[in-house]
Amino acid sequence: MTSLRSSDQQPSAPRQLLGRDEERQTLDELIDAVREGLSGALVLAGEAGIGKTRLLEYALEAADDLRTVKVVGMEAEARLGFAALHRLLLPFLGGLDQLPAPQQDALRSAFGLVAGPPADRFLTALATLTLLSDAARPRPLLCLVDDAQWLDRESMEVLAFVGRRLHADGIGLLLGVRDGTDGRTGFAVLDGLPALRLKGLPEPDARRLLASTSTGPFATPAFTRIVAETQGNPLALIELAGELMAGPLPSAPLPIGPRLEAHFLRQVRAMPQETQALLLVAALAPSDDPAVLWRAAAQLGLSAHAMDPAMTDGILARGRHPAFRHPLIRSAIHAGAQPAERRQVHRALAAATDQDAAPDRRAWHLAEAALGLDEEIAAELERASERAKSRGGYAAQANFLARAAELTPNPRSRAERYFTAAQAHLVIGDVPMARAVLQQAVPGLGTPVTRASAQRLHATIEWFQGRAQKAPSILMAAAAEVLPFDERLARDMVFEALAAATMMRQHMVGMTLDELARTVLALPWNHALPALPPDTVVDAYSTRIAGGYAPAVPKLRAAVESMSTGELVETGMPIALLGYVAAEELWDDRGLRAVVERLSAASRAQGALHALHATLNTLAATELWAGRFKGAEACFDEADEISRALGMPPQGTAHRVELLAWQGRDAETRAGADIAAHVWDEQLGYATMANHAHYALTILELASGRYPEALAWALLGYDNDVPGQGSRLLPDLVEAATRAGNLAAASAAIARLSERATLSGTPWALGVLARSRALLTDGDEAETLYEEAVKHLGNTRVVTELARTHLLYGEWLRRRKLRTHARAQLRTAHDMFTTMDAHAFAERARLELMATGEHARKRTGPGQSDHALTPQERQVAGHAAAGSTNAEIATRLFITASTVEYHLNKVFRKLSITSRRQLATLLRDEDQPR
Template identity: 45%
Template sequence: MSSEGRANNLRGRDSECEALRNLLDTARSGSCQVLVLRGEAGVGKTALLDYLSKLAAGFRCVHVAGVESDMELAFAGLQQLCAPLLDRLGELPEPQRDALNVAFGRAAGPTPDRFLVGLAVLSLMAAAAHGEPLLCIVDDAQWLDKVSVQTLAFVARRLLADPIALVFAARDTGAEALAGLPELRIEGLSDFAARELLESVMVGGIDPVVRDRIVAETRGVPLALLQVPRSISATELAGGFWISGKRSSTAAIEQDFVRRIHSLPEPTQRLLLVAAAEPLGDPALFLAAAAHLGIPAGDLAPAESAGLIDFGPRLRFSHPLIRSAAYRAADLDDRRRIHRALAEATDPRADPDRRAWHAANAAAGPDESVAAELEASADRAQSRGGLAAAAAFLERATALTADPARRADRAIAAALAKRDAADPEAAQQLLAIAELGQLSDLHRGQIARLRAQMEFVRSRAGEPGAPRIGDTAPALLDAAKQLDPRDEYSARESYLEAIAAHLYAGRLGDADALQATAEAAHAAVSRDSELPRSVDHLLKGFAERLTGGVTTGAAPLRVALLRMCEQVQSNDKLARRWVVVPAFPILQESAAHELWEDTLLHQLSTAAVRHARDAGALAGLPRALVYRAGVHLLAGEFVSAATLIDEAGTITASTENHTPVRYHSVLLDAWRGNGPDAIRAIEAAAADGKARGEGRLLGLTGYASAVLYNGLGRYDEALTAAREACSYPDLGFYGWCLYELAEAAARTDDREAGAHAVRQLEERAGASGTDWGLGALAGAHALLADDDHADALFTEAIDRLQRTTVKVHLARTRLTYGEWLRRANRRVDARRHLGEAHEMFTGMGAQGFAERARRELTATGEKVRKPSVSSGAELTAQEAQIARLAGDGLTNQEIGAQLFISTHTVEWHLRKVFVKLGITSRRQLRTVAWAS
């Protein structure tokens, strides 16, 4: 008999079964398949997974089922799924192997990069699929711990060319991280199939009228139909007294299970409760707990005979609803007794966190010793990158704390962890709990700040009912004043957050309120004769700049950034603190831009991403990624910038947060120069900024419009956009707006506007002392200089910008110099600079500027030959990225590690690249110019 024949023939599921068969066939052929079965409880998802498992002849199968009581333990579900595959752990690169060992609690070490853990799981699955295809089944994904389901979603989106099938089953709500993956909706059976199924389980037959009424009321939910013989009496069946609408719901089905459980002997009920409270299904742990209770394991037999549970290598309930029914069937005292037995049976060295969790559930009231164990578990979870788990442990520790002051401490710590794990609603609830305790003035300041921070984040995300962003500044300022005499460091951060709120409000904000905030911050930081910390210097720099004008504040801002660069190498705790403070990316970025410091910007943005990933800070990681994307954008590495922006969007979506407009995504569209697409993105961003009161976004869209139109040679429109952008001095990119204004003014012969832009730029870039700032200033001067001085200014600008990482400005200067040389009839020199500009812009993917350079080259008489793959036009974005890395000499394993894909997927992409480009070796890739 074929494997298909051996598999159960499910009534009414022909199309679903065919989809699963096709999935396995495709995976066997070497192409990864991912599918999410979605549907209500009891609709038949688990039965379809069993069918899939029986059908998978020749596959290596691994399986995990989410358990509601295990949702708070970081990586618990992922560890169960991967346990059978750990025989291939030695094949992983050492960093991935170490990350997985720390995440699974198999070894001690620094907090693993969350994405390195994901890559390790990806590599482990790919290694396991080398000899035979791999089938991974995840049932009840809505009950997996959050970090496990997020990691599996990460893996599912990066599997491509491996013989792996990854199939999830989840209820309609929950496991939101799986959104966007291929999905198969599982509905109730058709009336015909439902009648067949009901008749097959009714041994004595059933009246057709009663049958049809039951089928209608159950909506074809298979589990409800299968429970009819056990849940409806013969009298009801004979008389047709089906209680309409009360027996087809999940709750009603579960209640039927409860009644069946209550009919069992009391010792059997206790053992079922042990199995329900123990998520691993470990027979040894089950037997040890039964021994602690003094109940023979054989007393489980009646439950096995009733078809409720199977006692094998793993204890497995016949349906997940039976587990929850067994747990809910018991009273509170019995549950505590069972959890106490499980805590005593759990090895405190091998599994201290699950032991602490059982002990917490066993506690009848406040218990400081258990609360302390939970705090230790929170520390371990955080060290493994499990912020959500750490928050859950701290939340439970709060509930078990009797001392009012200690309770407030733990509640605030739990709220911070919930905030950092992107769960602001739970954080607000914990703050309310803290306020019921004995609060010190410090506690009140901490609570005020945390609430203000979350309102700041809500306003930036544009959530319904959120305040306009400028309106969040007063609460942040008030929190700073409350904290100032009690926690000076946090107070300084809160002052900075208030300033950041005003920076975002920009031209739509209250200028007087901004000035008052800056003055209060300046007064606070001026009380100290010595400023020992980087945060002090950062605050002093912004306060001086905002109160004293453009010529002030540079010295403390530079000191702040230099010290921060030193601290990211030596003080992980402090650096991670910056990651989770919502305002810090804009403050660091704006300070570096005001100083025209590309090197410091590179170091700090790299550190921000590293520390956010190390800490698993899902609330802060998207901000850090976009911060880093801005650095790639300035370097002309548009593909890298887009990859980080997309990653930030994916993470934000998976954590159910609203997504604010990504500033650098708008700039990326402008620099790429696709007019219609860029204009739509700019207009949408401007509308969003107006709606949220985010005036900074209006300045940014004005700047982006000026870049776009200057690139397209539409200089009148560029001048209008640049004038609008320059109507308010947005810290951080105002100097760039001035450069666009200078070029547009030069092209439209508006000497007055150009002279004004250069004077303003002299005050800013001219005082920077950096090659970036002085190079940009020299380039702007050259645009408006007479012929006697322009040549030397262009040469100075290029010399300076060549020593920076800011390749977009270097390419712009080469272009404008080439254009000037052509007009001066110096065609040979013009061709050299225009050719270099064209090559740089083409490599970046800056279509508008590249076309402008091409037109100028053509005017010099140069024939411009398009390279065979000048911008990766024949390749997908990922193929081009892989090909470029391979051409740079990276191995497949190194490429996979950089791009979070398997080595086999890299090989698969390279084979396609070779065919498309008509080449046969990696060496030939070095001769191709790639879009960055």
């Protein structure tokens, strides 16, 4: 059922609703906010009959001056991808042409309006958000969804995404969700949305409700019994009062939902047989196409007049089209019918459904009508699954294929259909179902490609279920098996195995990282096959691990070039997980920035949030090293926003420990490092997180001059020698070791650094090498080396390293009693650290300046110049300052243009400016560390 209402009238008083004062206040506040141009979402959750539908009706009445649209979920449509979303958006599809082209394409594809590649779920969600925002411009909009537990998964995910992104669009979203529905797994997608869990009415309100609906007074004992048995459930109070008084008291209270369903079913079974049959057709027929109901009824020889007794007795609401008085009645009729009765009705509905207009719905009716094996229907379901996949409806694809497999006579075909269904289940994140269906598929898979693909799926399932340590060995075995038959597939599996292995490292099961790298290099690759960026990354990374730094350098350069200019394709894992390491290993800051920005742009253009999530963490690192800490924070904040959009918990401090260390936030750095070590490393097996935490602690200790502690952490990284990070920490180890008096450690580190930096030859590499040599040099040669380091690093974007070089140079000059020259270097370092908010390093520089006789302003803490902007305000401000339009910013941040405008207005007020030009100047001045 879909309805749309729009009115210019002022709000009218809604009809009386007994009790629910707090709930009504919450709804009134949300509706008032929508009237003011703000937005909000709310989930009304509770058992059957608890009052969700009545509260949605209250909201509809209270919002009679707004545009409203309402849909009701249907169990019969729960397997049809995007079916509910299509009904919700149908009144607004006239505005589809006004959306950005990628969003248009996604929504058209999702609804089957055009042929094309599968609709990306997040672009579809963003298109929905934009379409609703456009619809709300002339008048605020309230969207209501009742019985949301019966929405198809794709529609549920889109609405959850929309609910999380609403802010300043004049849109309200209310969803009524029933608790305790067996077989449904989609509720988790609503986690994080504001929720109101409904309970039974308090006794005074229950008494008033009972008195208002009963024909006679109840004695106090009888009333007490009714309230106790119904637990204050409003629908149960109304419907069951008479039954509870007439019958014996049950030995134990029954759940309200089943009791109400049984009550409604008794009412239905009191109807004439023809009426009962017609009600079953209405329960299984689509609510948005009454013609199908009547055609199916005619197929079964049922008269439309058979509806009259149901309307007379209140089973159906009076209106132009049959509609059940309460959604629970539909569920009761559906659940109470005999299997043979349901099959008969589904067969009639299939015959009544237009093959061209609704082929998927017809296919599902045929499947529900089938008994035993039937290849013809199975093939029809497989075709429906392909249509669902082409629209991005992977939950529908999985359901169609699993049912097709059940009907398939041929064992090989049945296994292949189960396998494809398992893949679709994994795409939507339903890991338990993916595992169960894969287990049904594996025994019948007969070709090397399908067997290897099943192993690949098995590895991914292990990863998702917290056993990622097993994934690399599973993937490598599968790649070896499939290599003679499908090398492209084998290469993708190897990339995934290596990506997993680098994160797990010593926690891997079945092989070591070194063994994996050597195996990769020994595989009989066909070198005539064009190498894609993931292939060059795998080659470079494996050579670096198994062969050492020197032979890897040309391959690392090739990987950076390929990532910068080659065709960007994704395997099962985002290439950003490994793609940036080659540039980091070479100290190639320009190559690194080019790679990361290209990956970010590609991810945004495709709406690939998982890939963008991985890329943003790397982009944050490049912002950090450039001394733009606010930019790094914005990247981390956006990654956290995407985590929430994906239904995952935000990454938190464990992923941003290096930034926290640079900001001198001691307690937070140590807390994040502790989480990285004990949760991510020890519990989940992500060794790379502990390595990152060790590096961050090295920086933290260096900033405060605690050199022995810094050395201890740096030596852990030196021993692990993680590609990228293992090279980058060498100058830190040299500084910590020389200041701690451990010349043996310093000599070992400088030897490794000299080899790698010389082979790399980039300004960043040569700059940190010159600085490190200066630390180990006595006499005037040190000054020459420091000047060389400043010159090299001045030609890079790695401002943090340049500032540290000025600091070390100034410290050396002060010890040589060259106070005037020392002040110049230390003042430069202090100003750079202060500007970038590197609080501990700034304090170290300030104390050194004081020792030269000059006083510098002491900072009281990090974050002095962020003007109390929220994370999203900082993101919006940064993009606006860079010249992006509101529409471009909205697309990049997965919000609406109205929300962008709202945030920009707040930014202008907070910063006391009036134009984007002023904003650009202000942010540019703040982000210049030198």
